[in-house]
Amino acid sequence: MTSLPKEPPKKKLGLVIDLDICVGCHACAVNCKEWNSGGHSAPMTDTDPYGADPTGVWFNRIHSFEVENEETGGRTVNFPKSCLHCDDAPCVTVCPTGASYKREEDGIVLVNADHCIGCKLCSWACPYGAREYDEDAGVMKKCTLCVDKIYNPNLPEESRVPACVSTCPVGARSFGDLGDPDSDVSRLVASRGGYDLMPEQECRPTNKYLPPRPKKQGGEGQTAPELMPVSDSSAGVIARWVDRFLSA
């Protein structure tokens, strides 16, 4: 059924992505591709991978944005984006076949590849670009929140998190139940002012983003401390002597 669950799922598994920490290394995207090449929605087809025009399916892509501000200066923000597992997921309700569905037990949005006709309408309905069409398989693919990993009893407890979370070298990604206000991820969101992407599209995404922290106030402006000039009168005797020697 492509109708959404009547009651929004109590348990809402999702990700919290900390834009203050992310260093933009793409490791989460690489490990996502690695795990999911053998997972629920495998294969993650690549077309012409070693040729002139390589293209392929990825569930997670890392953008970088430049934020310009005349007063505080510019900053660069690394921005990983994958499926947000929305409460009001339009990709689910537009699906004509019932292949696209949202799980009642944990809110994960999945595609049944055996029923998908490859009409691509779900990818049009998603404002975030979370769904990617597999030209080779003729079906739509998307982030599964590593549904085949997070519940896998053969894995050690600490490994039962999505591949992107377990691989992040800086801990910029957290995984948990965002439907439980007392969970670690919910507390993190509350304490850091976590927010929804494009709330005006009214999809009520589960995944939350944590904003970059304000830059450290360093004296006058917010720029890095200036380099020490060599010839400054406060420099040491030898430095001044070297400077005079070189300037001559």
Place this chain on the structure above:
Amino acid sequence: MHPAKSVIFFTTASGAGYGLLALLIAATIGGLFPADFWLAFAGYALSYVLITAGLLSSTFHLGHPERAWRALTQWRSSWLSREGVMAIFTFLPTGLYGLHHLFFPDLLPGVMALVGGVGIFACIVTVYCTAMIYASLKPVHAWSNGYVPMGYLLLALMTGSVLLNSLLVAFGYAATLVILLAVAALVAALIWKVAYWRFLDSTKSISTPESATGLGEFGSVKLFEAPHTEANYLMKEMGFQIARKHAAALRKIALGAGFILPVILILVGLYLGGIGLIAASLLAVIVMAIGIVTERWLFFAEARHTVGLYYGASHA
């Protein structure tokens, strides 16, 4: 949005087919349709060829056409599914009415008028469902508005009435009422199209790079580095963009060929009469087809999706 040929053909051809079919039945119920078996046969045949070819072509772009039947199951939530269900249902009352019209015109006239009425209504609902597939997509500002369903219905009426007019003329039954209807529909659709383009040019999506990233409080946001060096599915499918100068030229072609020239041709045909009338009416159909296909191509090519905001678009 990427303009897929199969979808352009589907929406234009089936729209014209449903328009013609509804008008045929309405004219017959109203007692205005000439008692000419071959004229009626040609009318129903043309309608069903357009509708069926359109529907079949819509399955060509599917990754798994053999599973297309599954698309009939989710009518509770999906406009695409509703469109499929209605398209198939519409064959029933309109087909029954067509058989009645052609072969058993004296059988149960009251009941059959009712069946015909249901058929006309089903044609309208089917075209409306087609439009709602697009109008229900909130991320596409150019589609998610009231102009879209209105436009699909108007263009179905317009293309249907121009087709009906040329059919009548070709069989020697030129009718003032149908000429007036065709010209009025062409003018109404022309006004609608110009209003739609003004709407497109003067408004944009409520979503911005700032809301897409949530970084607006820190300043203005623009893409610094894309996630990858090559184009991906999202950029090819949703990020399709047409150069502004090309769009302007294509709009002129769409307006000229789709709306203005057909009006002129129909009126010139009336003035000429005889073989000139037939030639002008048929030419009006051909020119209109070129214009409407251009119009539909632009409907996709000019539409911007919010996903573009993650790939360097300054607005959606």
